[in-house]
Amino acid sequence: MNRPMMTTCIRLHPADDVVIARAQLLGGSRVEQVSVRGLIPPGHKIAMRAIAQGEPVRRYNQIIGFASRPIAAGEHVHTHNLDMGPDKGRFERDYAFGADVKPAPARRQASFMGIRRADGRVATRNYLAVLTSVNCSATVARAIADHFSRHTNPQALAAFANVDGVIALTHGSGCGMDQQGLGMQLLTRTLTGYARHPNCAGVLLVGLGCEANQISRWLATGQLVEGENLRSFNIQEQGGTRRAIDQGVALIEAMLPRANAVQREPCSAAHITIGLQCGGSDGYSGISANPALGAAVDLLVAHGGSAILSETPEVYGAEHLLTRRAVKPEVGRKLVERIKWWEHYTAIHQGEMNNNPSPGNKAGGLTTILEKSLGAVAKGGTSNLEAVYEYAEPVTQHGLVYMDTPGYDPVSATGQVAGGANLICFTTGRGSAYGCAPSPSLKLATNSALWQRQQEDMDINCGEIIDGQTTIAAMGQRIFEQVLATASGAQTKSEQHGYGQNEFVPWQVGAVM
Template identity: 35%
Template sequence: MTIQQAAPQAPRSIRLNPNDNVAIVVNSGGLPAGAVLENDLVLIDHVPQAHKVTLQDVPEGGEVVRYGEVIGYALKALPRGSWVNELLLELPTPPELASLPLATKVPADLPPLEGYTFEGYRNADGSVGTRNVLGISTSVHCVAGVVDHAVRIIKERLLPKYPNVDDVVGLNHLYGCGVAINAPEAVVPIRTLQNLAKNPNFGGEILVVGLGCEKLRPETLMPELPSDQAMKNIMSLQDEGFTGFQQMIDRILQMAEERLEQLNRRQRETVPASELVVGLQCGGSDAFSGVTANPALGHAADLIVRAGGTVMFSEVTEVRDAVHLLTPRCIDEETGRAMLREMKWYDDYLAQGRTDRSANPSPGNKKGGLSNIVEKALGSIAKSGNSKISQVLAPGERATKKGLIFAATPASDFVCGTQQLASGMTLQVFTTGRGTPYGLAAAPVIKVATRTDLAKRWHDLMDFDAGPVATGEATIEEVGQQLFELILDVASGRKKPWSDVWGIHNALAVFNPAPVT
């Protein structure tokens, strides 16, 4: 990556790869026509911040190259110094899955990183949480209002009695009834709900509130328990023993308090960084995402893997157009084929909905300089760092290996967060260039700004500024190391992300590709 450095107000640009024929503008507010960049490059147009400028003449139909990869074909001739945006590019075809190399460039293991620890909650099954939370699962959305009412009372009356418990969270969702429960793809939402309840941050204490007539039987959420034991964790509103709403609430409170007493016995203890399970996500991305925040997060991800921990990256549509750079990194051909399986599954899923990958990116992404899904994907996969890919998960599956994992999810922030929780994520790092107040109640979310402009303007929403990479004030490795250390602090409860300070938490959004009846 070549960064032009100059005085603070002087024109600055970033070229990522020597083969690139475009660079992005660094300056806040962009640069006007006539501005002079390095190599006496004179801008023909006004170019907004983070948007691309041609470094050489590009003929009509010619390749536009960023990250050393073709991100599109010029729809008209673009002289040197032209602004390049989404209206001027033809989208390339995606990589042909059948021809991709598998496990041909598996990265060698980097030296182990020893001596790093955090303060976590160790569970009976050996997993470690970063929070101590009472989770109340629901088997159907019909009971969500009742659970929300009960959660408010638990927080007000019961939680103060149990100082070692961080929070109580209702695991509400839109699934459970009015659905084709036996459809093949119903396996996705069902296993997601089953694995959500197993998240290490909930400490193994299971409480399920159901209605009584739903298709998704509450005991289905606890398939590993014998039916008689499972029923001890279930409260059904249609139970004829209840007379009136207040009796229902009283029973939920009683069952909640029994579990709060157990959770209150949990104490943070020093554990090795190998117990981390960190989810990586980006949202409200811009063209700086693949320059600053995502590469720095990729370096932090490599450090976690070197420490023996687990890192999962996701978002199929934001991987699909760069998958040819990932399949060679899979630990073996079987893992590579699993990645191709998830790409193909999602291609078919989009086709059934009569749409394709061009539905991504969003208008905000384009305003932030991302012209199309190819450019977005190339920046998105920078989060994965340089480690080998040890496992591929279908949506809602739980991780069974350590190292770098691809956990297939939609790109939607809310759905991806929910699915990563089901896969066992206990802390998430979320990069953004446009800004978002996104947060999760079940796991801390560290939000990383791609630009210092955003970090300053949203000073009480952004947790970390990766902008110094763009200005040359810090290297990717330096910023990645700082982010790694912040992850350990947040996992230990020593620092609290802004979304938790304000209590800003998004609802769960379980991915349901099966029919709704």
């Protein structure tokens, strides 16, 4: 699909049972010789044929749900007449491992102005980070970072123009948990990924002293070695809050001259790893911003770069489109294993996978998780699926990869950055307010109404595709060029607003003890 058919509605595939309204439609208007029944909001679905109760309903030529009652031609198709069916979306899917794998694209060359670290890794930003072992040390960590705020204390970094800032990445966990359990493993893996991230020139670890997540254990588990750019202390050992803040400020001040001694230089686009996110989705997400981002991903992969597709609850029902592109059967099987884990995980918490679409998603025209997922996977373009990783695992494989994360955007992106993403691309149809640190986040609007309403938060308007002003391929090229510019230091809208520190949210699982 390059450009959807432009009328009052959008038909994505000849076999689809529904079309998508480009603008609000009134009852009695005509769509493909069908008379519309009642008011249809923009981005919502209209039935193009009579559908019997229990019949599957198709969009993208894929099943998005089953009619929960008879649906007449021209009727609004949404939560009142479409659901997951009696098996809750667990109908048979043809995983066809590797069936759609294609030859590697011809290698292309593009560069950006990056920061090359001593070990050869390349950064897109240059921060000093204060990480906490436990929620109890969050206040001290934030006070240390606040001392260096360019808003409240502009002189603190006045002599260090090459340092993007000092950030405090705090969280609400680290104690009251099994020291050997999955929750602790995920937390340690996440914190270690940030401590090692190339966008962090130096890192200070701040603990309380008596928590379950002891810094000494964290260092050993993550194979981290203290040195001039990695320091740590516990508040209790420093003698309290004020002394701990003073010690932290002094340690950061010692790191600043080294962090500042960098300059950007031309680096291959192969050093870019994008975390792919979509949040506050709408009926246009799978038509405009997501496939356009997918086109940009295909370009990045052709240049040797990497992209991390995630949000397992938001590929549910579309995972078979990814397994067909898996380069090895075991890659596809690992993705299916994670899907099964999520079915079990939601069931034991008395939920189901269809709990994922939010009220905002539904107001924007999405009805079931199957429909949302089919649009979400478009962010991965058409590239082969090279590997599947668990949450916050280091991503070592180039190309398109998958990381198992929740669908909740801050938690998902946190795992991606821990895995090595040095840039985030975030599509939204409802206007999600989000930013990421230490990796910059580009926001892609799915529709022009959102762009006009919330330009101060959006970086690119993909709604031009819906308006018929450009193609998916052309928008993909524009996104790719903006990725290169952002990786080279151009500030995103979210960075201008100061987003990023509060959006660090490691995934919490397991009992709170």
